[in-house]
Amino acid sequence: MTEENPEEPAAAPRRRGRPSRKAASEGPDARTRILEAARTEFAERGYDKTSIRGIAKAARVDAALVHHYFGTKDEVFAAAVEVTFEPALVIPTVLGGPPEGLGERLARFFLSVWEDPGTRTPLLAILRSAVTHEAAADVLRDFVLRRLLERVAAELDVPDPTLRAELAASHMLGIAMLRYVVRAEPLASADPEDIVAMVAPTLQRYLAES
Amino acid sequence: MTEENPEEPAAAPRRRGRPSRKAASEGPDARTRILEAARTEFAERGYDKTSIRGIAKAARVDAALVHHYFGTKDEVFAAAVEVTFEPALVIPTVLGGPPEGLGERLARFFLSVWEDPGTRTPLLAILRSAVTHEAAADVLRDFVLRRLLERVAAELDVPDPTLRAELAASHMLGIAMLRYVVRAEPLASADPEDIVAMVAPTLQRYLAES
DNA sequence: GTCTATATCGTGATAGAC
């Protein structure tokens, strides 16, 4: 993991003549590269172990440039995990439709979000960091949980809707931990649809059954 | 008396005259104090943010003494979370008794372990560290999960027993995350028995129902 | 046994040259 970078498209064959001025800055511009590098670094290492220098190296820029664009490390993190993640998006997808399919729709939506690397990376960054970094824990509590749970809970016709919604969330969080963070078998290699089939009835009971 | 409580940084009033040689070594001996301090430090801050100096300060000893007794930081961590946690203990308690009460016994056992600070602290240390520190993740995978799950799974009379046992574990892990690590409401303040009542049927379904 | 002193390194952040 020294020089090669995932973004670099297929090691172009060695060109002759004078090197292009853009040789070291192919692909997206520096700002975007920094943001992407920050996301994957925070996702893989968590907040504490991620360094500005490490982000800079992954983005193939100078460390000072990271500060120049984003300021402090906290601000880099905030920018990296700032999720458009509009919670409204989940409402029609999951809550719409027949109530008896709620658990299955939620389980499938949850897994699809985590199976897609594009959406998984910032979530991993938040999860890996929330355990020790208070600002990340705030993001998890206030955005991922509160804004989402209170909307879901508002639609439920059960006693203790917020507690039930949170228990459902705790199960999904635990699955994310074991499957994507700790990578414990057999869950880490299980077929997503098998997980959906097993988990859906649980979510259904929490959210729709009294 | 909490005179040697690590949370209270030695609030002893400033004494006059020549310091007693024992002033800094009241209570348990240094080795025990270091171990206890290490447990709470790792539990509260996670592996990365915990420093040998911090442990030494909490234990009111010199930092070099920590190295002298336990070696490197990794070895301090291993000693701190080395859980006697005999998995055999859980077998009769939980698996014994009528099968239809399995979920409830497991839920109650799980919460009792986490509600007791004595058993919670090393588990918190493992959980907070496993997210970023590979050695801690190994402990979580190999000891807390594998040794426990494979015994439980061996007793189950359902298809996919290990996957089902792990799904049950994922739910409990998620509850531990939200209640004890992230402290998200309303789960963080919920009555343990209410949680048992809600979660028991879920565990029951995973472990005993086909 | 305990602690002082230190070697060595990596961190976040800033100032300022080009």
Next chain:
DNA sequence: GTCTATCACGATATAGAC
């Protein structure tokens, strides 16, 4: 805009005095 140079700090770990 980009990068060099540097500051101030705290980390692990060790050598060795008493």
